Amino acid sequence: MTFDELKEKYPHFVSAANYLEENCYFFKSTFRKIKQLELDYEFAEKLCKDCHDYAKGNEDEFRKKVHTLIDFSVEFLRLQLHLHKTGHYLYSSYDELDRNVYSDPNRKLKGPWYMWALYFSQIFWVTHWNVFKFFISDFVKNNNARGDILEVPVGTGIFISYFLRNNPGWNGTGVDLGETAIEFAKNVLSWDHIEKDRINIIKEDIYKFETEKKFDKILCGEFLEHVEDPLGVLKKLHALLNKNGRVFLTVAVYAEMIDHIYLYRRADDVREHVRLAGFIPEKELVQAVFEKDSPEGVNVPINYCAILKKAENE
Numbered sequence: 001m002t003f004d005e006l007k008e009k010y011p012h013f014v015s016a017a018n019y020l021e022e023n024c025y026f027f028k029s030t031f032r033k034i035k036q037l038e039l040d041y042e043f044a045e046k047l048c049k050d051c052h053d054y055a056k057g058n059e060d061e062f063r064k065k066v067h068t069l070i071d072f073s074v075e076f077l078r079l080q081l082h083l084h085k086t087g088h089y090l091y092s093s094y095d096e097l098d099r100n101v102y103s104d105p106n107r108k109l110k111g112p113w114y115m116w117a118l119y120f121s122q123i124f125w126v127t128h129w130n131v132f133k134f135f136i137s138d139f140v141k142n143n144n145a146r147g148d149i150l151e152v153p154v155g156t157g158i159f160i161s162y163f164l165r166n167n168p169g170w171n172g173t174g175v176d177l178g179e180t181a182i183e184f185a186k187n188v189l190s191w192d193h194i195e196k197d198r199i200n201i202i203k204e205d206i207y208k209f210e211t212e213k214k215f216d217k218i219l220c221g222e223f224l225e226h227v228e229d230p231l232g233v234l235k236k237l238h239a240l241l242n243k244n245g246r247v248f249l250t251v252a253v254y255a256e257m258i259d260h261i262y263l264y265r266r267a268d269d270v271r272e273h274v275r276l277a278g279f280i281p282e283k284e285l286v287q288a289v290f291e292k293d294s295p296e297g298v299n300v301p302i303n304y305c306a307i308l309k310k311a312e313n314e
């Protein structure tokens with residue numbers, strides 16, 4: 001497809017991509033990379049158009065939201081230098097993080113402030129798009145007609161919403177501690193026209209979340225690095241999962257963001273927690289964030305992603 005054809009068919013996506021290319025060195029090869037990545041343009045256009053509509057068609061507002069991805073990416077690079085220098089993340093406990101970041105009175109938002117950045121990263125960060133592609137091909141397709149899915153933390157809500165849209169016989173539950181995330185996810189679900197009786201969004205700490213239900217599928221994206229006790233979280237997910245259920249897990253390894261508190265140094269550290277919690281990775285997608293690094297390297301940023309099943313079902 002030529003650039004003009006792309007622009008005509010997917011105008012909001014092209015507008016966002018153009019903005020990123022023109023305003024940040026980090027995104028200067030966006031169009032070239034996208035061509036190699038088999039990006040789902042329909043999905044990308046919908047994501048961008050939903051944001052544009054949310055901004056009531058105001059171009060400046062739309063660009064401001066796209067711009068959050070630039071701020072987020074630059075912050076990641078800056079903090080990654082901190083990690084290289086010190087060998088540890090800025091904070092190591094939830095209380096410390098909550099005091100200094102999530103509940104900082106100087107910040108306008110209660111909870112994580114980067115929801116739009118996370119939203120756009122799903123199509124504009126190579127590793128995140130590869131994860132989403134893997135999610136579509138290996139988790140969203142070929143399911144039973146009915147089932148229950150849990151997403152914790154629900155974050156932007158993109159994953160659970162996409163799943164429910166493509167599995168109309170399923171019901172969903174989303175749990176997150178952050179008010180900003182809860183509000184954002186509710187918006188995304190409404191843009192996707194997910195019926196209210198099919199989704200329950202709960203503002204709760206995963207450690208306090210109780211339910212009688214067992215889930216057939218669980219989504220747990222970019223979370224273990226946000227908690228002090230990731231093994232405890234994995235054990236909890238194990239208890240919440242049905243016997244033949246599956247978990248879609250993604251973890252940031254040795255990648256500093258201000259609210260990352262548990263430092264995994266290599267993919268094998270995550271695999272060890274997965275094993276100790278009683279899971280087996282059925283299929284993995286492990287990516288180094290930077291092309292020069294190996295996905296199995298130590299002390300290099302890695303995006304670990306896997307579909308897990310219960311070990312006792314082997």
Ligand SMILES: C[S@@+](CC[C@H](N)C(=O)[O-])C[C@H]1O[C@@H](n2cnc3c(N)ncnc32)[C@H](O)[C@@H]1O
Binds near residue numbers: 156158226
């Ligand atoms: C990087 S986001 C992940 C979002 C989501 N999985 C996604 O991919 O869009 C991390 C999320 O963890 C939530 N969070 C942090 N600690 C939590 C806890 N103890 N219980 C539930 N949610 C928590 C934050 O509010 C934030 O929305």
